[in-house]
Structures are given as C-alpha cells and as structure tokens.
Amino acid sequence: MESFYNNNRKIAVIQNSSVADYEGFKDADISEIKSKDNFIPALVLEGSDNESLSDYSNVNKMAIVGEKSDFNDSSLIDDNTYLVIEPNNRSAVRKLRNSTDLLVEMHDQFNKQDRNVDYLSKTDELFSTEHLYYKEDGYYGFSDYSIIGSDYSSAGFAAKAVAIHLVYFDENDELRVHHFVSDSNDNIQNPALKAHEALEKLIKFVSNPSFDKTKNDSEALREFEELYKIDKYSGLGYIKKLSIKHHFEIMGRYLDKD
Incomplete structure (x- = not known):
C-alpha cells in the first residue's frame, strides 16, 4: 500500500472479505494511508444487507458485484464509485450499468x-483480449483474477x-x-x-x-x-x-x- 502511495497509484482493497480471516489494517501508519485520495475502499456486495459504501469518506469507492450477487440498488452507486461487475450477471448489468461511468468488467x-x-x-x-476491446464494449476498465482464478482456497x-x-x-x-x-x-x-x-x-x-x-x-x-x-x-x-x-x-x- 505504501508503495502505491509513494508512486501515486490508486489501490483498492476489499474491506469485507468473506473467504478468509481479515479484519483490515489497524495500526496508525496504515490508517493514514487509507485516508489518502489514492486509497479506494472496496466492498463485495451480495444483497440488500451490505455494509454501506457511504460509511467511507474516500474520494473514490469500489463496489464488486459477482456473477451470483443479488445486489441491484443503483441508488448506492454514484459517479465516484468504481462498479466492478461480472457481465454474466445480466440482471445486475441491466440495473446498474447506467449508475456510474466507472464501469469495470470482471472475468475469470x-x-x-x-x-x-x-x-x-x-x-x-x-x-485474455479484454484489454484490447473493453472500451468498445462500453466499459471504463477490465479486471480478472490473474493466474489464481476465481476459486479461492486458503489451504x-x-x-x-x-x-x-x-x-x-x-x-x-x-x-x-x-x-x-x-x-x-x-x-x-x-x-x-x-x-x-x-x-x-x-x-x-x-x-x-x-x-x-x-x-x-x-x-x-x-x-x-x-x-x-x-x-x-x-x-x-x-x-x-x-x-x-x-x-x-x-x-x-x-x-x-x-
């Protein structure tokens, strides 16, 4: 995180991980970095009972909507929110894609x-060829799971x-x-x-x-x-x-x- 800050790069960090024990960063130095404009708090949104993006005062925020997510409340997404969405979640794409210009496709x-x-x-x-065509497809950005894949295993x-x-x-x-x-x-x-x-x-x-x-x-x-x-x-x-x-x-x- 400090390296991203020192090089003026934005970094998004998931704040509500559900696949591993994760309680965020608590010490003072990390808290200071999290308050910077280049830090983007990211939330994985699954349904209506999600931690609210409004709890964070950062300039930019990130909402991650997976293929099986039921989240579709466009009122919680504003122009400063990166919306990372799995295109196969057709319902979410239809209801959310016009809520922000910062629409990012997510593929495994x-x-x-x-x-x-x-x-x-x-x-x-x-x-992948998404980096060549994402703009033509109407997206602000693209994303993937690198060489890990979407199936997470801590063991x-x-x-x-x-x-x-x-x-x-x-x-x-x-x-x-x-x-x-x-x-x-x-x-x-x-x-x-x-x-x-x-x-x-x-x-x-x-x-x-x-x-x-x-x-x-x-x-x-x-x-x-x-x-x-x-x-x-x-x-x-x-x-x-x-x-x-x-x-x-x-x-x-x-x-x-x-």
Whole structure:
C-alpha cells in the first residue's frame, strides 16, 4: 500500500472479505494511508444487507458485484464509485450499468486445471483480449483474477507436479499464458527439485529471442532468474507471487502507454 502511495497509484482493497480471516489494517501508519485520495475502499456486495459504501469518506469507492450477487440498488452507486461487475450477471448489468461511468468488467480468464500435471496437455494458451476491446464494449476498465482464478482456497496441499504460470503479450498484444510444469511428477517428494525443473523451463522460454522483452520484461522475471541462478527454493507461495507481480508489471506498463 505504501508503495502505491509513494508512486501515486490508486489501490483498492476489499474491506469485507468473506473467504478468509481479515479484519483490515489497524495500526496508525496504515490508517493514514487509507485516508489518502489514492486509497479506494472496496466492498463485495451480495444483497440488500451490505455494509454501506457511504460509511467511507474516500474520494473514490469500489463496489464488486459477482456473477451470483443479488445486489441491484443503483441508488448506492454514484459517479465516484468504481462498479466492478461480472457481465454474466445480466440482471445486475441491466440495473446498474447506467449508475456510474466507472464501469469495470470482471472475468475469470484463467483456465484452471484440476491437477498441475494436466497443464502439460496444453502448455500455452490464450489468457485474455479484454484489454484490447473493453472500451468498445462500453466499459471504463477490465479486471480478472490473474493466474489464481476465481476459486479461492486458503489451504495448500502437496502436489506431484509443480506448475509455474507466466502471462505475456504476443506479437498482436493479446495476453497469453504459458505453463511450465516439472518433470519428476511420480510422487510428492522433493518439491524443491520440481520447482527447479519448472523454473528451468521458464528461463529457457524467456531467454528465447522470440520472447519480446520490450513488452514482457519485469522485475519479477529478474527475480525468477536470480532464483534459478542461485538454485534457491523459496516456496511455491513465493513463486506464485512472482507470477502475479509479473502480470501486474507488464499490464501496468501497457496501460501507461495507452
């Protein structure tokens, strides 16, 4: 949050998470950051009994309306509210889309597999083209769940295979995702080796001249390269964070030039 503030970037943080234990930020420093104009309190709205956006005095607020949400009260959405909405919620779209100009579409673009080893059947696939067409579709912005997907799970498990997912721009500026899967996938032993095998494939992929570094270079890629160079296993959670960081970096650069 402090990094967003120091770089004059807006950041929205969900205040009423229902999928994990989350009580917000309580200390004084964070409270000060939350009072800044670049901080956007976000609420997931499910029905009529929601925490009110009017409880927050920030310049901008964000309402998130998912596919199964029953929320449709346009009187609670004003011109300073970002309305992030799943287009498949046709009822909400019809009733809410004219309540604000800050309408943002929300899609789950990640083709999540049941097992990591299943990504071997299709190691490279289209991720998204929403960034190319969202304005034509009448939206102010677009959003997705990066390489996590919309199905949230706080519990980890020992997998036979390790998969690293990397989003990148192709020659047509479409977003694709490449899946790098380990080779030693017969059992759950030695996750560090599995991670190294997957990371080696990633390094070879991004080192290929066909990989456009102008569009796809990132600090996260350099961290991946350093992990591979020193052969350090920092855990699968850290690897996933780097994949998300890379996605943020290349998309941020793309939008900055738009």
